[in-house]
Amino acid sequence: MNERVKQVASALVDAIQKTLTEQRVTEEEWRAGIDYMMKLAEAKEMAVLLDTFFSHTIVDLKAQATRGSRPAIQGPYFLEGAPVVAGALKTYEDDSHHPLVIRGTVRTDDGAPAAGAVIDVWHSTPDGKYSGVHDQIPTDLYRGKVVADAQGKYAVRTTMPAPYQIPTKGPTGVLLEMMGSHTWRPAHVHFKVRKDGFVPLTTQYYFEGGDWVDSDCCKGVAPELVMPVKTEGGAQVMAIDFVIERPREHA
Structure with a gap:
């Protein structure tokens, strides 16, 4: 028996049973809920639903204890094995979005x-898709690894991402709309910073003044993650310094 699994699973079951009782859920509603979970599995949206409703809670707990930069939700579209890039992420040849450094x-x-x-950087295409996940978009687009130099400095060039919607016809989007919520995520860039001997940092940053920053449907935005963007030499520039922490010693 795993005591931790027993503790968490029992608390979760108790909370669900309490909700069913307090809300006086009918058998018809219960069956509709089961059907919904089956549709969620068929659509392969379990990770999307968990990220939308729950991942920010886990991240907020982690943020309270970190000595490093503010973590954020990873999202369901991180892929290992992104190419190491020298200066720029590969984008669509006809990508007309504003350059971003x-x-x-x-x-x-x-x-x-x-x-x-090593800093994994990834973000959506101009139409809100992710390479290697959606529409057979080649995996090496809009994602890559950047290596910090001897002074810890890094830089990468790409194009400005755009806000996008959680799929509105999928089970997660349908549930959000039934709850009276919109399905939009603000434009953002994902990062995963790793170095041997340190705790990996997974985070994402947003653009000050961007659409939906104040009402992200995934509740992933924190004030520390919203960055001002300056214009230099015809490109938007986002300056982000990361702090990574050593593992804590447990008594």
């Missing part, structure tokens, strides 16, 4: 430069 420094929790840290 992301740059900054990676440091450790004692302030030292994190030389050689």
Whole structure:
């Protein structure tokens, strides 16, 4: 028996049973709920639903204890094995979105430069899709790895992402609309920062003044993750410094 699984699963079952009783859920409603879960599985949207409604809670708990940068939800579209890029992510040849430069420094929790840290960067296509996941878009588009230099500095060029919707015809989007919520996510860029001997940092950053920043349907936005964007040399520039932490020693 796993005591931790027993503890969490029992609490979850108790909470569901309490809700069923307090809301006086009918058998017809219960059967509709079962049908919904079957549709969720068929649509392969379980990860989407969990990210939409629950992942931000886990991340908020983690953020309370971190000594590093503010974490954020990973989202369901991270892929291992993205190519190492030298200066720029590969984009559509006809991508007309505004150029975006992301740059900054990676440091450790004692302030030292994190030389050689590897930063996975990924974001949506201009039409809100993710490479390697949707519509057979080649995996090497709009995602890649950037390596920090000896001073911990990094820079990568791409194009501005756009806001996009959780699929409105899928089970998650249907549930959001039935609950009176919209299905939009604000434009954002994902990051996963890794270096041997340090806790991986998974986060995402948003654009100050962007649409839906104040009402993300996934509740993933925190004030620390909203960045001002400047214009330099015809490109938008987002400056992001990361801090990664060493594992905590447990007594």
